[in-house]
Amino acid sequence: MAYNLNINGEQKSFDVDEDMPLLWVIRDVAGLTGTKFGCGLAQCGACTVHVDGVPTRSCQLQVSDAEGSTITTIEGVTGKVAETVQKVWADLDVPQCGYCQSGQVMAAVALLNETPKPTDEDINDALSGNLCRCATYQRIRAGIHEAAKRLEA
Amino acid sequence: MLNKIIPELNPAKIATSRRGFLLGASAVAGGLMVGMRAAPASAASDTAVEPANPLAGYIHIAPDNSVTILSSQFDMGQGPYHGLATLVVEELGADWSQIDVKGAAGNTKLYGNILWGGAVQGTGGSTSIATSFDRYRQAGAAAREMLIAAAADTWSVPASQVSVSGGKLTDTSGNSATFGDMAAKAAAMALPTEVKLKDPADWTQIGNEKLRRFDSAAKANGTHDFTIDVKLDGLLTAVVAHPPKFGAKVKSFDAAEALKVRGVTDVVEIPRGIAVVGEHMWAAIKGREALTVEWDEAQAETRGSAEIMAEYKAKAGEAQQATARTEGDAAAALSSAAKVIEATYEFPYLAHAAMEPLNAVARRNADGTLEVWGGHQIPDVYQGISAKIAGVKPEQVTMHVMKTGGGFGRRAVADGDVVAEAVSVARAIDYKAPVKVQWTREDDMRGGRYRPAYVHSFKAGLDKDNNLVAWHNHIVGQSIVSGTPFEGLIKDGVDGTSVEGASNIPYGIQNINVGLTTTDVKVPVLWWRAVGSTHTAYAVESFLDEVIAEIGADPYAYRMELLKDHPRHAAVLKLAADKAGWTTPAPEGRFRGLAVHESFSSVVAHIAEISMDNGTPIVHKVTVAVDCGIAVNPDTIKAQMEGGTGFGLGSILAEELTLVNGEVEQGNYDTYTPLRIDAMPQVDVHIVPSANKPTGVGEPGVPSIGPAVANAIAAAGGRRIRVLPMSKSMGT
Numbered sequence: 001m002a003y004n005l006n007i008n009g010e011q012k013s014f015d016v017d018e019d020m021p022l023l024w025v026i027r028d029v030a031g032l033t034g035t036k037f038g039c040g041l042a043q044c045g046a047c048t049v050h051v052d053g054v055p056t057r058s059c060q061l062q063v064s065d066a067e068g069s070t071i072t073t074i075e076g077v078t079g080k081v082a083e084t085v086q087k088v089w090a091d092l093d094v095p096q097c098g099y100c101q102s103g104q105v106m107a108a109v110a111l112l113n114e115t116p117k118p119t120d121e122d123i124n125d126a127l128s129g130n131l132c133r134c135a136t137y138q139r140i141r142a143g144i145h146e147a148a149k150r151l152e153a
Numbered sequence: 154m155l156n157k158i159i160p161e162l163n164p165a166k167i168a169t170s171r172r173g174f175l176l177g178a179s180a181v182a183g184g185l186m187v188g189m190r191a192a193p194a195s196a197a198s199d200t201a202v203e204p205a206n207p208l209a210g211y212i213h214i215a216p217d218n219s220v221t222i223l224s225s226q227f228d229m230g231q232g233p234y235h236g237l238a239t240l241v242v243e244e245l246g247a248d249w250s251q252i253d254v255k256g257a258a259g260n261t262k263l264y265g266n267i268l269w270g271g272a273v274q275g276t277g278g279s280t281s282i283a284t285s286f287d288r289y290r291q292a293g294a295a296a297r298e299m300l301i302a303a304a305a306d307t308w309s310v311p312a313s314q315v316s317v318s319g320g321k322l323t324d325t326s327g328n329s330a331t332f333g334d335m336a337a338k339a340a341a342m343a344l345p346t347e348v349k350l351k352d353p354a355d356w357t358q359i360g361n362e363k364l365r366r367f368d369s370a371a372k373a374n375g376t377h378d379f380t381i382d383v384k385l386d387g388l389l390t391a392v393v394a395h396p397p398k399f400g401a402k403v404k405s406f407d408a409a410e411a412l413k414v415r416g417v418t419d420v421v422e423i424p425r426g427i428a429v430v431g432e433h434m435w436a437a438i439k440g441r442e443a444l445t446v447e448w449d450e451a452q453a454e455t456r457g458s459a460e461i462m463a464e465y466k467a468k469a470g471e472a473q474q475a476t477a478r479t480e481g482d483a484a485a486a487l488s489s490a491a492k493v494i495e496a497t498y499e500f501p502y503l504a505h506a507a508m509e510p511l512n513a514v515a516r517r518n519a520d521g522t523l524e525v526w527g528g529h530q531i532p533d534v535y536q537g538i539s540a541k542i543a544g545v546k547p548e549q550v551t552m553h554v555m556k557t558g559g560g561f562g563r564r565a566v567a568d569g570d571v572v573a574e575a576v577s578v579a580r581a582i583d584y585k586a587p588v589k590v591q592w593t594r595e596d597d598m599r600g601g602r603y604r605p606a607y608v609h610s611f612k613a614g615l616d617k618d619n620n621l622v623a624w625h626n627h628i629v630g631q632s633i634v635s636g637t638p639f640e641g642l643i644k645d646g647v648d649g650t651s652v653e654g655a656s657n658i659p660y661g662i663q664n665i666n667v668g669l670t671t672t673d674v675k676v677p678v679l680w681w682r683a684v685g686s687t688h689t690a691y692a693v694e695s696f697l698d699e700v701i702a703e704i705g706a707d708p709y710a711y712r713m714e715l716l717k718d719h720p721r722h723a724a725v726l727k728l729a730a731d732k733a734g735w736t737t738p739a740p741e742g743r744f745r746g747l748a749v750h751e752s753f754s755s756v757v758a759h760i761a762e763i764s765m766d767n768g769t770p771i772v773h774k775v776t777v778a779v780d781c782g783i784a785v786n787p788d789t790i791k792a793q794m795e796g797g798t799g800f801g802l803g804s805i806l807a808e809e810l811t812l813v814n815g816e817v818e819q820g821n822y823d824t825y826t827p828l829r830i831d832a833m834p835q836v837d838v839h840i841v842p843s844a845n846k847p848t849g850v851g852e853p854g855v856p857s858i859g860p861a862v863a864n865a866i867a868a869a870g871g872r873r874i875r876v877l878p879m880s881k882s883m884g885t
Contacts (some may be wrong), residue, residue, distance in 0.1 A: 017415055020435045028390070028433035033382035034375020036558070037434070038508050039594040043822035046508060074375030089373035093365050093788055096796055097230025098372030099508040099558025105373055124831040131822060133508045133559045134230050135799025137833035139792070 003063050007032070008076025018064040023047045025063050026073055034074035034102050038131070045130030048103035049073050055110040057129075074102040081151060082109045088147045096134035104130050108144050117148050208299060208340040210263040211292035212241060218320065218333030220247050222289075223257035225264035225274055226281040227530050229507070229560030231851035232789040233281035235366040237289050239786055243358040244293030244351060246317035247332065252367055256554025258532035265533075275531040277565050277680065279753035279849025282785055286847050294348040296339070303339035304330055353783075353844070362787045380555040383514045383526045385587040389418060391430040391578045392437040393590060394446050398453035398815040399601055400675045403427060403446060410443040420444065421581035425570070428578045434591055454675035455815040461606060461674055462499060465629045469497060469610035473627045473668025475646030477656035481664030483614075486623035490614030494703050496696050497611070499876045500630075500688040501809040503604035503681055504825055509558025510597040513575035516587035517543065523550045527572050528557035530565035534638075538569040542576040561800075562680040563602060567637040570600070595820040603810055604681030605631040609655070609692035613700045614664075621700055621715070623664040626655050626693070631678045632671045646671070650680065654689030654752060654856065659722050660697070660715040676812065682800060683855040686752040690856030691805065691863065691877070694748035698864040699873055708747055708864060709735050721780055722749055722756050725841055729758035729778035732839050743773065746864025748857040753849030755781040759798065759861040761834075765869045769883045772802060772834040772862055780841035782848045790850045791838040797854020798836050803828025805859035807880040 002015045007030055014025050021040075026032050026049065035058060038046030042057040049058045050072040085108050088094075095101045104127065111118055111126040118126070123144055132140065208214065213221040222241050226233040234254040242252060257264055258274060265271035267288065268280040297317055304322040305312040307330070314325045322330045358364060371377040396402065406427050408420035416436025421428050427446055431437035487493055513527035523543050529535050532552040540547040557564060575590040582588065592600065607630035614623030632648035634640050642649060647669050649656075656667045681687060701711045709730050716723040726749045730736070739745050742764050749758040762774040777794045784790050807826045811818045819825040863874045876882055 017435070017439075024433055024435040028435070031384065033378070033384070036379075036508070037381060037510070037591075039822050041594065041821045041823065044508065044594075086370070086373040090365065090369040093369050093792060095366075095369050095372035096232070096792060097228075097508065097557065097559045098368075098377050099230075099379060101372050102375045128829050128831050131508065131827060131829060133506060133561070133800070133827055135796045135803065135828055135833065136792070137799060137828075137830040138795050138836055140830060141833070 003067050005063070005066055005071060006069070007071045008073060014063065016063055018062060020063045021059050022049070022061045022063055022066045022071070023058040026058060032073050032075050036099055036102055038100065042129075043131070044100070045103040045107060046100050048106040048130065050077070050106060050110060053110070053113065055107050074106060077106065077109060081112050081147070084147045084150050085109050085112065085143070088143045088150065092139050092143050092146065094136055094139040094143045096136055100130060100132045104132065104140055108140070108147070111144065112147060112151065116151060118144060205263055206340065206344060207292035207296040208336070210260065211289065212245065212296045214332045214336035214339070216333045216336060218251060218331045219253065220245070220251040220320070220332060222252065222254045224254050225257060225266070226285060227256060227276040227528065227554055227557070229276075229528065229530070229557040229564065231281070231793055232366060232786065233276065233285070234368060234556070235789060236282045236786055237285050238367060239358050239364065240285060240289040241293040243356060244290045245297050246320070248320035249367055251320050251332070254367070256529070256556070258529060258552040258554050259536065261533055273531065274533045275565065277530060277562065279755070279851040279853060281851070282847040283754070283849065286785070290350050291348055294350055295345050298345040298348060299339040299342045300332060300335050302342045303335040304328070307335070307338065359783070359785050360787060364786060364788065366789065377556065379509055379558050380512045380514060380527050381509055381591060383555070383589060385514070385516060387586045388514070389430050389432065389586045389588050390434045390437050391428045391588050391590045392434070392441050392593065392596070393423065393425060393574055394427040394429070394441055394444055395425065395596065395600060396448050396453070398448070398450055398455065399677060401448045401450040401453040404449040405447045407445040410445070411440040414440040414443055419582050421578060423574060423577035423581055425574055425577070428574070428581065428590070430578065430582060430588065438593065453815055456674070457813045457815070458502060458606065458811045462608065465606065465608040465672065466497065466499070468629045468670050468672070469608045469627055471670075474670040476666065476668050477647045477652040478665060478667040483623045483625045483664040483666035486664035487612055487614040487625060490623055491617040492615040492703070494613045494615070494700055495611065496699060496873070496875055498609040498692040498695065500607045500691070501811065501877060502606045502676065503687070503804055503808050504598050504810050504819070505559070505561040505563035505602070505681055506598065506822070506825055506827060507557075507559030507561055507563055510592040510594055511563070511571040511600065512589060512591045513572045514587060514589040515539070515575040515579040517579060517584035521545060521549065523576070524553060525550060525572060525576060526553040526555055527575070528560060528564040529554045529572070530560060534567065535569045535572045538573050539576045542573060543580060561682040562684070566602060566679060567639065594822070598820050598825055599817040601677035602679035603676065604687055605633065605678040607651075607688045609688070611692070611696045613696070615704065619704050621662055621704070624658075624662045625666045627668045627670065628652055628655060628689075629670045630672060631674050631676070633678050633680055633684070635671065650685045652689065653685035654750060655685070655693055657751070658693055659719040659751065660712075661718055662715070683752055683852040686750060686852070686856035687804070690748065690750040690752070691859040694750065694857060694860030695863045695873065695875070698746070698860070698867065702867065712749065722751065725749060725756045725778045725780050726758045728839050728841055729760050729776050732778065732837065733760040733762070733776035735760065744865045744869035746861045746866070746868055748860035748864065750857040752853045752856055755779060755848040755850060755853040757794070757853045757857055759857040761858065761861040761865045763862060763865040763869065765866070765871060768871070770862060770866050770879070772832070775834045775836045775858065775861070777836060777838045777854065778841060779838065779850070779853065780843055781850050781853070782843050782845040784840050784843070785847055787840060790840055793850040794838040794854040795836045797852070798858045799828050799833050801855035801858040802832070802834070802862065805862065805877055805879055806832065807878050809878045809881070
C-alpha cells in the first residue's frame with residue numbers, strides 16, 4: 001500500500017507494508033541515512049526525528065501512523081536553534097564516534113524549542129533516552145547550556 | 154606476504170618465529186600488555202626499509218587543492234583521524250580547510266602497525282598515535298619538501314627561497330601557488346633522502362588546546378557516513394539467523410514462509426547460520442521472523458553464567474595453573490605474616506554494545522574483483538578471509554575502511570565474523586547484487602565475543618608492624634587469544650591479556666605472586682576496551698584499599714609510599730590528589746575514593762567524589778590525571794578521559810551479560826544498561842606535561858574509575874563491593 005509522507009517539507013508516496021517502521025522508510029526507502037538504527041526498541045534514541053515538532057523514536061512509529069504528520073530528520077532540521085546546536089556541537093567537539101549524535105542533536109533542538117533555558121534536570125529528562133556509548137554526555141550537557149546562552153544573546 | 158596468510162598462520166609457527174612478537178617483547182619490558190598486538194615480527198625486517206612516496210601512500214593532494222590523508226588507523230570514535238591529520242598538518246604546512254582523512258588498506262609496508270612489529274595493519278591497544286607519531290610527521294615533512302622542490306623548479310629559484318604556509322607556496326620574488334597547483338609535479342619529484350622534523354618549540358598544531366576535530370560538524374549534521382550508510386546500486390540487505398547457543402550449528406531450515414515475505418529475495422545457508430536477504434532491512438527482519446531453523450546443539454555450550462562463576466570461584470581457591478609473576482616468596486611470607494587479609498572479586502561477562510550494530514558490505518565486480526566495506530579494524534586479516542571465501546587472490550580484494558559507530562574492540566576478530574558473513578552471503582546469491590549484512594541490536598548483544606568473566610582471589614600479608622609484606626593474586630577466567638591465530642602470545646601458560654594490570658602492579662611489596670588459571674568455556678570472548686585492565690584495575694585497586702584500611706593508613710599517602718620507585722605513577726596520582734583537594738575534607742555528605750593504574754603505556758589516576766542515596770552511589774565529580782607522553786591533541790585526550798570514565802563507570806554500575814542454559818539473557822539496551830546522561834558525573838581532566846613519545850588514550854581512561862568509586866563507597870561507610878556490577882548488591 002502507498003503512504004503519503006511529508007519528510008523535510010517534501011510530500012512523497014511510499015509503497016511499503018503498513019507495519020514498516022518509519023525509521024526504515026526514512027533510511028532504506030527515502031535514502032536519508034543521517035537517522036541511525038541503534039536498537040529497534042526505542043531504547044537508544046539514535047533514530048530520533050521530529051514528528052510535528054515532537055522528538056520521536058522513528059523505529060517505533062509504523063508508517064501507517066505517520067501519514068498526515070510533518071516529519072523532520074537531521075537532514076531537514078533548520079532554523080536558528082538547530083544551527084546553533086550544530087555549531088556548538090562542533091565548537092565543543094561533542095561527538096566522538098558520532099553515531100548517536102543525529103539523535104542527540106534532534107533531542108537537544110526539541111528541548112531548546114520547548115525550554116529555552118533548560119536546567120540540568122531538564123536535560124536529564126529530555127535526553128536520558130538518548131544513549132551515547134562513547135559517553136560524551138558531559139559535552140552534550142555543556143553544549144545544550146552553551147546553545148541556550150548563544151540563543152539568548 | 155604475511156598479511157595474506159595471517160588468517161591461516163599456524164600458531165606454533167608464530168610462537169617460534171625468529172624474532173617472536175616485537176610488541177610482546179616490548180610489552181614485557183614496559184610491564185604491560187596491550188589489546189591487539191599479535192605481530193609475527195619476521196616481516197618487520199622488510200617493512201621499514203623501502204622508502205615510500207608520501208604523496209602516493211599517505212597524502213593525496215588533488216588539483217582542487219584538497220588534501221586527503223590516508224590513515225593507517227581505523228577511527229571508531231577515539232579520534233585517530235584527527236590525530237594523524239594533526240601530525241601531517243603540522244609538518245606539511247597545510248590549512249585545516251583543505252583536510253580530509255580516509256581509511257587506507259592493502260599495503261602492509263605502508264600501514265603496518267609499528268608497535269606490532271609492522272607486520273600487520275591494525276588499530277588497537279591504544280596505539281594509533283604512537284604508531285603514527287613519526288610516520289605521519291615524516292610523511293608530512295617529506296611531502297612539504299617535494300612541494301617546495303616542485304615550486305623551486307617551476308619558478309627557477311633555489312628551494313631555500315620557497316616557503317610554505319597555510320596550504321600555499323610562495324617565494325621571495327612574488328611567485329605563489331597552491332598545493333593543488335604543484336601536486337602532480339611534486340609527486341614526481343625525487344624523494345628527499347632525509348627530512349628534518351620541526352622542533353617541538355615550533356609546533357603550532359601538536360599540543361594546541363584550541364584545535365577542534367575536523368570531523369565534528371559532519372557528525373552533528375548527519376552527513377558523516379558509516380558502514381550502515383553505504384549506498385550502492387541494487388544493494389540488498391541481509392540479516393543472519395545465528396544459533397541460539399554458542400557452538401551450535403544448523404541442522405535444517407525451512408525458508409518457505411520467509412520467502413513469502415514481501416521484499417525478501419533470498420534465503421541462503423552460510424557457514425555461520427541462515428541469511429535472509431531482502432530489498433531493505435525491514436524485509437530481511439520480517440523474513441527472518443518467518444524462518445524456521447532447527448539447530449544441532451550437540452557441541453554447544455549449555456552452561457549458564459551462574460554455573461560458570463561457581464566453577465571459577467572453586468578454582469580460585471585451588472592451586473593456580475600458571476604463574477605470571479613471582480618475586481620473593483609470597484607463600485612463605487603469608488604463612489609467617491602477623492595478619493592475612495583475604496578477598497574474592499567477581500566480574501561478569503560484558504558486551505561491547507557499540508551504537509552501530511555490526512555490519513559489512515560486499516560486492517563482486519564484473520572483472521572478478523571484490524570490494525568489502527566495513528569497520529575493518531584489522532584490514533589485512535579481513536582481506537585474506539574475504540579472498541579465501543570468494544576464491545580470489547587477496548590483491549583482488551579492496552578493503553574500504555569505514556568510520557564506525559563505536560567498536561571498543563569488537564571489530565577486531567581473528568575470523569572476521571560479520572565481514573566473512575557479508576562475503577559469504579554475496580557468494581551464496583551468486584554475486585547477483587551487492588549485499589550488506591546488518592546485525593540487529595539483539596544479534597550484536599547475543600553474538601558473543603564478550604569481555605570474559607573473571608574471578609580474582611587475593612591474600613595480603615601484614616607483618617607485626619603492619620607493613621604490607623606479601624601479595625598473592627590468583628586470576629581465573631578464559632583466555633582471549635587461545636584458539637585464535639594470536640595464540641602464540643601465550644607464554645608459559647599465561648595469556649597476558651588475562652593478567653595485564655595485575656602482574657605488573659607498581660607497588661613496592663617484597664613478596665608478590667600473581668597466578669592464572671585459564672578455563673575452558675565455549676562462550677566466545679574478546680578484547681573489550683582496556684582488555685585485562687577492565688578487571689585487574691578494579692580488583693587490585695579495591696583490594697589494596699581494603700589492605701590500607703586494615704592498616705589504618707590514608708589511601709593516598711600509603712600508595713605514594715609504595716610508589717617510591719615509580720615516579721611516573723606517583724606524579725600522576727599526586728596531580729589528581731592535588732586537583733581534587735584530597736588532603737582537604739570532602740564537602741558534607743560527600744566521600745572520595747581514588748585509584749591509579751597503568752595501561753597501554755599510559756598512567757591514569759581517578760578520584761571519585763560521591764554521595765550515597767539509599768545505599769546507591771551517586772557519582773558527582775571525578776578528577777582525572779593522565780600521563781600519556783606528548784599530548785598531541787589535548788582536547789581529544791580530555792574527551793577520551795571523559796568518555797572512558799563514563800564507559801568504565803557504566804560498566805561497574807550496571808553492565809552484566811548473563812547466560813542461562815547456554816543462552817544469553819540480554820538482547821537490548823533495556824536489559825543491558827550502559828551509562829545514561831543522568832548518571833554522568835562532572836569529569837575534570839588534567840594532563841601531566843611530558844616530552845616523552847605519545848602513548849595510549851583510547852582505553853586508559855576506563856580502568857581506574859571503577860575502583861575509585863568502590864573505594865569511595867567504602868569511605869562512605871558502605872561495604873566493599875566485590876561482585877560486579879554494583880547494581881547486584883547496592884540499594885538493599
